[in-house]
Amino acid sequence: MEKEGLKEEKRGRFEPDGEIYEELLKYGKDIMDSPGMQKSKQFVHHGDVSVYEHSLHVAASCLAIARKLKWKVDERALVRGALMHDYFQYDWHEPDRTHRWHGFIHARRALRNAERDFSPNEVERNMIETHMFPLNLRLPRYRESVILTIADKICSVQETTARRG
Ligand SMILES: [Fe+2]
Ligand SMILES: [Fe+2]
Numbered sequence: 001m002e003k004e005g006l007k008e009e010k011r012g013r014f015e016p017d018g019e020i021y022e023e024l025l026k027y028g029k030d031i032m033d034s035p036g037m038q039k040s041k042q043f044v045h046h047g048d049v050s051v052y053e054h055s056l057h058v059a060a061s062c063l064a065i066a067r068k069l070k071w072k073v074d075e076r077a078l079v080r081g082a083l084m085h086d087y088f089q090y091d092w093h094e095p096d097r098t099h100r101w102h103g104f105i106h107a108r109r110a111l112r113n114a115e116r117d118f119s120p121n122e123v124e125r126n127m128i129e130t131h132m133f134p135l136n137l138r139l140p141r142y143r144e145s146v147i148l149t150i151a152d153k154i155c156s157v158q159e160t161t162a163r164r165g
Contacts, residue, residue: 014049016057016059016060021056023075024056024059024060024083027075027079028079031080037055040055040086043089046156051086054155054159058085058155059078061151062078062082063079065151066147073143078144078147080118081120081125082127084114085128085148086110087110087113088110104132107136123144126141127142127144127145130145131145
């Protein structure tokens, strides 16, 4: 049923489709369909891209980077950690004193929310917590975490600059 809902909505330009979308579903359908993630469609992240769209964009890019580098990774953890990495659940553009520190605090907030809703494993937890490296000083401890920090930065630049094009 949720699938129908997804079909009706216009797919964002950075939202993966086809085979790669099917792979995200294979590893992270429960996260993608969850009420919390669905809610993140309303939170604007970069330009006009929602947190939901950004998260899928990053997850697909993580898979592409891992395969390109031929790194041996846990693809399931890679996708799930990427889907959860910005699960901070607020609109950081809204004027609020705590949102001013968004860059520094949202990884911890995302981790706390993810632990509450999805029980991430050790690799996924480290991915979420360290994805803002080097802004947050905690070190990425796994290949999956390193890939996420790279994919997140590339996708963020693409999403921010696309708006002007
Ligand atoms: Fe983030
Ligand atoms: Fe992100």
